[in-house]
Amino acid sequence: xxxxxxxxxxxxxxxxxxxxxxxxxxxxxxxxxxxxxxxxxxxxxxxxxxxxxxxxxxxxxxxxxxxxxxxxxxxxxxxxxxxxxxxxxxxxxxxxxxxxxxxxxxxxxxxxxxxxxxxxxxxxxxxxxxxxxxxxxxxxxxxxxxxxxxxxxxxxxxxxxxxxxxxxxxxxxxxxxxxxxxxxxxxxxxxxxxxxxxxxxxxxxxxxxxxxxxxxxxxxxxxxxxxxxxxxxxxxxxxxxxxxxxxxxxxxxxxxxxxxxxxxxxxxxxxxxxxx
Amino acid sequence: xxxxxxxxxxxxxxxxxxxxxxxxxxxxxxxxxxxxxxxxxxxxxxxxxxxxxxxxxxxxxxxxxxxxxxxxxxxxxxxxxxxxxxxxxxxxxxxxxxxxxx
Numbered sequence: 200x201x202x203x204x205x206x207x208x209x210x211x212x213x214x215x216x217x218x219x220x221x222x223x224x225x226x227x228x229x230x231x232x233x234x235x236x237x238x239x240x241x242x243x244x245x246x247x248x249x250x251x252x253x254x255x256x257x258x259x260x261x262x263x264x265x266x267x268x269x270x271x272x273x274x275x276x277x278x279x280x281x282x283x284x285x286x287x288x289x290x291x292x293x294x295x296x297x298x299x300x301x302x303x304x305x306x307x308x309x310x311x312x313x314x315x316x317x318x319x320x321x322x323x324x325x326x327x328x329x330x331x332x333x334x335x336x337x338x339x340x341x342x343x344x345x346x347x348x349x350x351x352x353x354x355x356x357x358x359x360x361x362x363x364x365x366x367x368x369x370x371x372x373x374x375x376x377x378x379x380x381x382x383x384x385x386x387x388x389x390x391x392x393x394x395x396x397x398x399x400x401x402x403x404x405x406x407x408x409x410x411x412x413x414x415x416x417x418x419x420x421x422x423x424x425x426x427x428x429x430x431x432x433x434x435x436x437x438x439x440x441x442x443x444x445x446x447x448x449x450x451x452x453x454x455x456x457x458x459x460x461x462x463x464x465x466x467x468x469x470x471x472x473x474x475x
Numbered sequence: 476x477x478x479x480x481x482x483x484x485x486x487x488x489x490x491x492x493x494x495x496x497x498x499x500x501x502x503x504x505x506x507x508x509x510x511x512x513x514x515x516x517x518x519x520x521x522x523x524x525x526x527x528x529x530x531x532x533x534x535x536x537x538x539x540x541x542x543x544x545x546x547x548x549x550x551x552x553x554x555x556x557x558x559x560x561x562x563x564x565x566x567x568x569x570x571x572x573x574x575x576x577x
Contacts, residue, residue, distance in 0.1 A: 217548060255535035260486045261479065279490065284542050319490075347533065348569050388534020389570055390556045429569040 202368040204243035204376035205444045205469040206236060207407075207437050208331075210252065211382060212322040213460040215286045215329060220459045232453035232466040233330035239468060240331055245376035247295045247338045248331075249302075249364070250324050251440060253346035253381045253433040257321035265313035266352040267360055269306075270341040271299035277320025285322055287329050292320065295338040298373055302340065305367035310360045327380050344439065346381065346432040354416050357435045361442020368443075379440035381433030382462040384426070391428070393458035399427050400454065400463040403434060408449045408467060410441050430462070446473045478531055478567065480509040481519065485536040488543070524551065525558020531568035 218226060240248070257279045259265060272294045278285050296316070303314050320328070324341055332339075342364075344357060368375045383403055384396035406414040415438055423431040449469035456463045484506075487494045497505045506516050518526040524541050528534075541551040565571050 213548075256486050256533065257490070260483065262483070280539065281542060347535065388538045389528075390552060390559065392552055424569075 201371050201373055201375050202365055202377065202443065202471050203245055203374045204240055205378075205440055205447075205449075205471050206240070206467060207379040207381075207440055207469070208233070208236060208327050208466045209382060209460070209462050209464045210323045210326045210380040211385070211387065211460050211462040211464075212280065212285055212326065213462075214326050214464070215322075216284055217459050218286065221457050225455050225457050225464075229453055229455065229457065229464045229466075230330070235452060236466055236468065237331045237333075240376055240378075243376055244374055245337065246373040247298055247340060247375050249340045249342060249368075249375060249377040250327065251342040251344065251377065251379045251436050252323040253436055254343040255321050255323055255347065257323075258315065258318050259343065259345070264345055265343070266345055266356075267310065268313040268315055268343045269299060269303050270294060270316075270318045270339075271296050271303065271314045272316045272318055275318050275320050275339065275341065278325040279319045279321045280325075285325065287322075287325050290335050292328065292335045293338045295340055295373075298371060298375075299340050301371055302364065302367045305370060306360065306363040309363040310356065323380060327378060331378070342439075344435045346435050348429065348432070349420070351420060351432060352435065354418060354435065354438050357438040358412065358416060358442035361439040362445060364439070365443040365445070377440065377443055379436040381436035382430045383434060383437075383465060384428055385430035385462040386428035387430045387461050389428075392461045394428070395456035395458065395463045396427055397456050397463060399431075400456075400465075403427075403437075404451060404454060404465065404467070407437050407441055408451055408469075410444065410447055410449070410469075412441070412445070415441055440469060444469045444471055447471060477510045477512055477515060480511055481515050481527070481530065482532055482536055484509050484511075484519065485532065485540050489536065489539045523558070524554035525556075526562055527558075528555040528570070529558045529562040529565050531566055531570065533569070
């Protein structure tokens with residue numbers, strides 16, 4: 200059993216780029232939860248960190264958009280954003296191409312994937328890494344789920360992807376950690392930026408933390424768009440993690456709407472075995 | 476409808492340093508490579524961030540273009556609001572308002 204750690208966290212660019220404009224009490228408690236997550240991740244002694252993220256036109260465009268893509272590069276670079284804008288220095292992050300190859304090959308028994316040997320990280324991966332692996336020394340395998348807009352991969356396929364990823368991880372000798380990163384309700388990059396539907400978020404998180412497959416897969420994209428914004432499509436990253444830790448519950452370490460960060464800031468850790 | 480090419484230009488501008496150099500050196504020359512309407516060329520050139528938003532440009536692209544053109548965060552949000560006031564609701568895509576959807 201080589202999946203050793205699973206969690207979810209937020210990744211909005213404001214978390215680092217607009218840190219000085221947030222309510223200090225909320226922000227500092229959120230950062231402290233990231234630090235707690237970093238320590239827990241390190242304690243799991245992972246060889247590799249798989250980051251299931253929602254890419255934002257950093258690598259893929261509408262001329263050839265994969266539903267799900269897994270990185271298979273020797274190394275990655277990021278952020279693509281302006282360093283000052285995101286407040287994260289440009290850096291290089293090691294990959295794990297051999298493990299990527301094995302995971303992709305195994306997952307493709309169940310789910311068609313794209314792969315990429317060239318990939319630049321945007322805020323969706325760099326913001327979490329800046330907190331969780333601040334020395335950027337842990338090899339990373341990025342996974343991208345298209346959450347930008349339709350046609351979108353159905354939620355049940357995200358769950359199936361998570362299950363397949365888990366099976367592939369458990370066949371590997373490496374100790375593998377997986378982090379899902381996305382927003383819940385949010386309206387990024389619109390005049391409604393900062394709007395957050397806390398009630399919707401908490402209901403979704405309750406289903407997620409109890410890994411209720413039925414309710415999780417019953418979310419409808421049109422209703423999500425209406426109630427949780429176009430950013431709500433990023434629940435796909437959470438649902439992939441739910442699939443990877445099927446039947447396992449989790450614990451919410453932080454949730455609070457922080458409007459200047461444009462998202463309900465979330466950190467949760469999932470058990471990786473049902474009996475824990 | 477050439478919204479696709481507006482977005483492709485903004486994607487490449489953000490992603491490819493050689494496109495960015497061409498933009499800095501001769502924007503008209505660069506714009507000529509894309510199938511754009513005069514309204515779209517004007518919106519990119521000025522830039523009219525509000526109009527680009529109303530056209531339906533994806534925010535993950537527009538956000539970076541606004542930053543590149545010197546819009547700080549509040550100015551970027553205000554520009555989108557001003558676009559809606561000046562040009563009406565978003566015409567197509569994800570940012571159409573719920574009550575304007577067919």
